[in-house]
Amino acid sequence: MRAQPGRPRTAARAAVGLPDGFRFYDLRHTGHTLSTPSGATLKDTMVRAGQSSEKAALIYQHSDEERQREVAAGLDDLVRAERAKCHKDDPAHHSEEVAES
Known part of the structure; x- marks a missing residue:
């Protein structure tokens, strides 16, 4: 395969053995x-x-199905973290749990 003169990309492509259609x-x-x-x-x-x-x-x-699963898992993590934080910060919620036990 011979590169066309004046076409540096063509010469570079040929020098490293890339196919003619490579862009x-x-x-x-x-x-x-x-x-x-x-x-x-x-x-x-x-x-x-x-x-x-x-x-x-x-x-x-x-975006593909895998990325959508990653986004959903990230949202789930955020919601769970916020719920855990609210649960920890709400003393009334703790007293209800004790009463239910």
């Missing part, structure tokens, strides 16, 4: 897409991609 843009897209499951916010993605619009950054935001 360096795909690396950019993959990197930004993978940043989301690592915990990056929409704003983080915008900064990393050099974008000023949320609409453009939303291209990299994907």
